[in-house]
Structures are given as structure tokens and as C-alpha cells.
Amino acid sequence: MNEERLRRDLAELADEVTMVDLRERSLRMSRRLGIQRALASSVAVLVVVGAITGAAVAVRPHPDGPAPLPADTPSPPVSVTPNVPVLSSSAVALRAGQLGRIVYGPLDVTDRTVLETDQQTTVPADLWSWQPGVAPSRLLSLPEVAAVANATVSPDGRRIAWVEMDDNGVWGLVVANADGSDKSWMVSQVNHLCLAPTWSPDSRRLLFWENLPDVGPGRYGVLDTATKTVRWWSGDRNRGGCYAAWSADGGTIAMHTSDFTITLYDVTGRKLREVPDHGGFGAWLCFAVVSASPDGSRLAVVRFATGDDGPGKGPGDLPGQNLWANALIDSRTGKEITLPLGGRELLQVFFRADGSMVVRVRSGHGTVLLLIDKAGRPVGEVGEPTELTAMQIVGVTG
Amino acid sequence: MDFLVSEFDSFVRSRTSALLRSAYLLTGDQHLAEDLVQSALARTHRAWSRLHDSGNAEAYTRKTMYHLQVSWWRRRRVPESMPGVLPEPRGGDPVPDHAQQTALRFTLRAALAKLSAKQRAVLVLRFFEDRTEAQTAELLGVTVGTVKSQTARALARLRTVAPELAELYASEGATR
Incomplete structure (x- = not known):
């Protein structure tokens, strides 16, 4: 074959493409990619600081709590020098059962290009469960990308969903029992x-996003895991929504949507309202x-002041599921609600069905979990x- | 404006055209090409603070673009986004007129659509971007041997799916 002629014809064929300005589109997508990376760097820093200080462990199990598991119980494979979480001097120590079970996943993948190129490796990673006074226990093993980027646990703690x-290279929604069975x-x-995948409060349904990259915006659907049937959301497909939370009363799904807004939907996808002052020309x-x-x-959210994003600014450059929060806000006014953190840095917030919150803060060279009641105390x-x-x-969970 | 932002803007303005041309050959579709370049640029933007000093931004963007294309192609399962029907070859006139040239491009586009994503990537890298086999291997994350075999398979496939194209190229080669 005449390679020169092939070269020339390929060049002529390439001339068919119409030039467009992709700057804005690229930046918008970059911000969305940044979503799952935001704030994770703060925990990475924590690990480094802990490794430098080389201090001792200071977990305070309650004396009435259940006995630790046998010594041969496997531990999470994170090897760092022990840190010292500093507890508030007036704080009451929490017992097993008060917090429910906390489920943990890895923070980062072994090879970052796997995320950047939408791949999956054969590297496995584990999810772990912990409650105060009890040694962490392994739940199940997942593909690393799923464990880092999308695994979620049902509110009743019995099942795990991931993608x-x-x-054949097709991404699919998978559900299993918390121990990996079924x-x-x-x-x-x-x-x-x-x-x-975002669980309904009854631990039966899952909100997910169908992703067909070459046919425009995909659909949002609510899967009934018992019947494997999907109810698709109607209306505007181009919500650009990422990172949703389903309220315990079942009536509200709050979602980060395009242009950095926060939109509240009902379970059918009908728009209820937007949170003021977020996205568009808002301050956040x-x-x-x-x-x-x-x-x-x-709502517990991660947000930045308008303009505080872009290369080297705003969200960090580490992956993770972006379950990190830096503010609790009122969804009607958009204003921040102060939490009693004792001056410590907020890392994560999870509402429970009774309205109380499990709040993770950085404290000293470690991390501390606070239980805050529904009145904010x-x-x-x-x-x-x-x-x-x-x-x-x-x-x-629980 | 922030220096890094300005630098990234400059990169996008200067390189989008070249990236789109390659992406168009990879996908055969204007919108898919835009999506591909946009996705690669977005990932470049995320990594810009570590890329701008190294001067490897374009290599990173292209590498991401080729990997994404192969990944998307696998996911779609239906590889042909381009028209798959080959036009009848025009005979006679040895000097291609405008209509003939248009038909030829259509034939080539349809023939490219018959290749796998990796074969198409190898052809674009080797014969459009003029990359060496080693450069192509590095970009695709495969061995030089794989590049050689994929190139041979891609050219053979072109000959099979578009014999009139092969005939034309062969006859032109013979007259030179």
C-alpha cells in the first residue's frame, strides 16, 4: 500500500472536522471530575503528619463495650505510624451501638491513570466495618476502583452496592450482602x-445514572433491587447531577447539579427547588x-467560594468518593449551620434516620467521630x- | 488571571485544533470527537499543576485521548459510529476530480470504521501523526511488537474492506 497516499488522505479526512472552542466544556467537565477528589487531600496530609509524629494509639473503648475480636482478625492494610486523636476534655466517650456501624473504604487507587482513563484493574480492595470498642472487621473485597469511587452501604447495613x-468493558450496578455473598x-x-449508587431509606431502592457516553446525557433511574425493575426519571436528562443524598423520610433526593447548583427532587425526579446562593451567579x-x-x-455538602477553583486551587487532586463535607447548610436559605466541633476541622458528616449526625473531624494527629443530636448538641x-x-x-448504618 | 489558568487556556487554544483532527479520525464523528477531546482536556486540567512544569501536557492529553477512545469503544460494543456502507468505486479517470476525492474520503472513513479502536489508533498515530513505532507503543501503553502487528492487521483489514482503496493506493504507488 502506498503509505504516502494514505497519509495524505487521512489528512484530508481530518480536515472535515469543524473547529470548536472546547475551553468552557473542558473546564466544566474538569470541575465534575474534581468532585470525587475534593478534600481527600486533607486526610492524606493527616496520614503524613501522623507518620512523622510517631505517637501512640488513643482509642477510648467504653468499658461496657463488647470484647475485642481475637488477635487473628485481619486488620485494614493501612500501615502508618499510630496517630493520636485528641478528644475534647469534656466529651463523653461513646459506646458500641451509639454510633451504629461505620463502614470504611480505601481512599485512593494504586494507579491513578485507571481513574483518568475509565479503566478497571484486577486489583482488589476491601471495605471495613467498625464500631467503638470493637476491632475493625473486614466486610468484603471489591474491584479497587469500585471500593474507592462508588461503593455504598444500605442504611440497614445489610447490603453493599457498587459499579x-x-x-466486555461494560460498567454495571452490582449489589451483594455486606459479607460479599449473594x-x-x-x-x-x-x-x-x-x-x-444512592440507597433509599428503606434499603430497597437505588438511584443510579445510566451512562451512555456517545448518545448524550444518560438517564437517572431508581432501581428496585428486589424486582430488578427500574423507574426512569422523566424530564430534563441534562441535569449533570452527581453525588446525591436521599433523605430518611424518603421524600427528598438532594443532588449536586450542573453549574454547581444543588437541586432537590422527589423520588420521581420532579424538581422541588434549588438551594439559594449555590451555583450560577451565587456566592458558592x-x-x-x-x-x-x-x-x-x-444538607452536608462540599462547597467552595465562587472563583476558588481551577488548576492548583479549590478541590484537591486526589480521588476518593467525595464523601467529604466542609459545610452543613440549610437547604431553604443556603446558609451555613454551625456545628459544635470545638474548633476542629470538619471532614465528614452522615445524617442518621433519627436526625442525629455522625461527624468526623480532624483532631490532633488523628481523627475523631462525634455524635451530634438532631438539635445540634x-x-x-x-x-x-x-x-x-x-x-x-x-x-x-444502624 | 491566575498564571496556571492562563497557561492552561493558552494550551487549549493552541492545541485543540490538532487534537480534534486526530479525534475525528479516531471516532469518525464530529460530536464524538468533541467529546473525546473535551474529556482528555478535562483530565489534563485536573493534572495541570504537575504537568505544566514538565512540558508533557500534550503527550498526556493525547495519551488520555487514545486510552479513552479504546475504553469507550469497548464499552459501546458497537464499534461503528461511522457510516459502514462503502460507496461504489468510481472507475476511469486516473486524475481524481473533486467528486472522486469526496467519494474517496467517504470510502476511507467507512473503511476506518471497520477497524477496531486499537487498529484505528495505530493507523492514526503512525500515518497521520507520523509517530514512530516506539512513540506509538509508548502512547498506547503496548509493546513495539504489538504496534507492528496491529499496524499490519489494520492495513490488511483496510485492503479487505475497501479493495478499491487498496487498488488505488497500490496503483499510485506503482507509478511513483
Whole structure:
């Protein structure tokens, strides 16, 4: 074959393309990619600081709590020098059962290009469960990308949902029991980086985003895991929504939507309202909705002041599921609600069905979990085991 | 304006045209090409703070673009987004007129659509971007041997799916 002629014809064929300005579109997509990376860097820094200080563990198990598991119980594979979580001097120590079970996943993938090129490797990663006074226990093993980027636990703690790639390169929504048994492939062509499967409060349904990259915006659907049937949301497909939270009363799904707004929907996808002052010309850019109060009136979010994003600014450059929160806001006014953190840095917030919150803060060289009641008053706190400080909390159950 | 932002803007303005041309050959579709370049640029933007000093931004963007294309192609399962029907070859006139040239482009586009994403990527890198086999291998994350075999398979496939194209190229080659 005449290669010169092939070269010339390829060049002529390439001339058919119409030039367009992709700057704005690229920046918008970059911001969305940044969503799952925001704030994760703060925990990475925590690990480094802990490693430098080389201090001892200070988890404060309650004397009435259950006995630790046998010594041969495997531990999370995070190897860092122990940190010291500093508890508030007036804090009441939390007992097993008060916080429910906390489920942890890894913070980062082994090879970042896997995320950047929408791939999946054979590297496995584990999810872990912990409650105060009890040693962490392994739940199940997932493909690493799923464990880092999209695994979620049902509110009753019994099941895990995630998105993984099959042998044909198709991403699909998978559900299994929390110990990995009864694994079932539910739906194909599901987004795996933007919208993690979001559980309904009854632990039966899952909001997900169908992802067909070459046919325009995909659909949002609510899957009934018992019947494997999907009710598709109607209306505007181009919500650009990522990172949703489903309120415990079942009536509100709060979602970060395009242009950094926060939109509240009902379970059918009907728009209820937007949170003021976020996105567009507002003062704040929302990058993710992490958790919603039982009635949807309060939202844990990650947000940045308008203009505070772009290369080297705003969200960090580490992956993770972006379950990190830096503000609790009123969904009607958009104003921040102050939490009693004792001057410590907020890392994660998870609402429980009774309106109380499990709040993770950075404290000293470790991390501490606070229980705050629905009126906003502190109930107690407990330091996290050292091996969990470098992981992300992916859910709070029970 | 922030220096890094300005630098990234400059990169986008200067390189989008070249990236789109390659993306168009990879996808055969204007909108898919835009999506591909946009996705690659977005990832470049995320990594800009570590890329701008190294001067490897374009290599990173292209590498991302080629990997994404292969990944998307696998996911779609239906590889042909381009028209798959080959036009009848025009005979006679040895000097291609405008209509003939248009038909030829259509034939080539349809023939490219018959290749796998990796074969198409190899052809674009080797014969459009004029990359060496080693450069192509590095960009695609495969061995030089794979590049050689994929190139051979891609050219053979072109000959099979568009014999009139092969005939034309062969006859032109013979006259030179």
C-alpha cells in the first residue's frame, strides 16, 4: 500500500472536522471530575503528619463495650505510624451501638491513570466495618476502583452496592450482602465515577445514572433491587447531577447539579427547588451533596467560594468518593449551620434516620467521630483507630 | 488571571485544533470527537499543576485521548459510529476530480470504521501523526511488537474492506 497516499488522505479526512472552542466544556467537565477528589487531600496530609509524629494509639473503648475480636482478625492494610486523636476534655466517650456501624473504604487507587482513563484493574480492595470498642472487621473485597469511587452501604447495613466493569468493558450496578455473598448484577451501562449508587431509606431502592457516553446525557433511574425493575426519571436528562443524598423520610433526593447548583427532587425526579446562593451567579460552588437530614432541610455538602477553583486551587487532586463535607447548610436559605466541633476541622458528616449526625473531624494527629443530636448538641465522641484514619467513611448504618 | 489558568487556556487554544483532527479520525464523528477531546482536556486540567512544569501536557492529553477512545469503544460494543456502507468505486479517470476525492474520503472513513479502536489508533498515530513505532507503543501503553502487528492487521483489514482503496493506493504507488 502506498503509505504516502494514505497519509495524505487521512489528512484530508481530518480536515472535515469543524473547529470548536472546547475551553468552557473542558473546564466544566474538569470541575465534575474534581468532585470525587475534593478534600481527600486533607486526610492524606493527616496520614503524613501522623507518620512523622510517631505517637501512640488513643482509642477510648467504653468499658461496657463488647470484647475485642481475637488477635487473628485481619486488620485494614493501612500501615502508618499510630496517630493520636485528641478528644475534647469534656466529651463523653461513646459506646458500641451509639454510633451504629461505620463502614470504611480505601481512599485512593494504586494507579491513578485507571481513574483518568475509565479503566478497571484486577486489583482488589476491601471495605471495613467498625464500631467503638470493637476491632475493625473486614466486610468484603471489591474491584479497587469500585471500593474507592462508588461503593455504598444500605442504611440497614445489610447490603453493599457498587459499579464494576465486566469482561466486555461494560460498567454495571452490582449489589451483594455486606459479607460479599449473594452478589447480583442489576443494571448495565451505569456511571461509575460521578453518581455513586444512592440507597433509599428503606434499603430497597437505588438511584443510579445510566451512562451512555456517545448518545448524550444518560438517564437517572431508581432501581428496585428486589424486582430488578427500574423507574426512569422523566424530564430534563441534562441535569449533570452527581453525588446525591436521599433523605430518611424518603421524600427528598438532594443532588449536586450542573453549574454547581444543588437541586432537590422527589423520588420521581420532579424538581422541588434549588438551594439559594449555590451555583450560577451565587456566592458558592457546590461540588457534592454528601448527606441529607431526614426531612431534607439540612444538607452536608462540599462547597467552595465562587472563583476558588481551577488548576492548583479549590478541590484537591486526589480521588476518593467525595464523601467529604466542609459545610452543613440549610437547604431553604443556603446558609451555613454551625456545628459544635470545638474548633476542629470538619471532614465528614452522615445524617442518621433519627436526625442525629455522625461527624468526623480532624483532631490532633488523628481523627475523631462525634455524635451530634438532631438539635445540634454534642452527645459524645470517640477516637478512630489509627488504621482507619487514612480511609474514607462510605456509610454509617444502624 | 491566575498564571496556571492562563497557561492552561493558552494550551487549549493552541492545541485543540490538532487534537480534534486526530479525534475525528479516531471516532469518525464530529460530536464524538468533541467529546473525546473535551474529556482528555478535562483530565489534563485536573493534572495541570504537575504537568505544566514538565512540558508533557500534550503527550498526556493525547495519551488520555487514545486510552479513552479504546475504553469507550469497548464499552459501546458497537464499534461503528461511522457510516459502514462503502460507496461504489468510481472507475476511469486516473486524475481524481473533486467528486472522486469526496467519494474517496467517504470510502476511507467507512473503511476506518471497520477497524477496531486499537487498529484505528495505530493507523492514526503512525500515518497521520507520523509517530514512530516506539512513540506509538509508548502512547498506547503496548509493546513495539504489538504496534507492528496491529499496524499490519489494520492495513490488511483496510485492503479487505475497501479493495478499491487498496487498488488505488497500490496503483499510485506503482507509478511513483
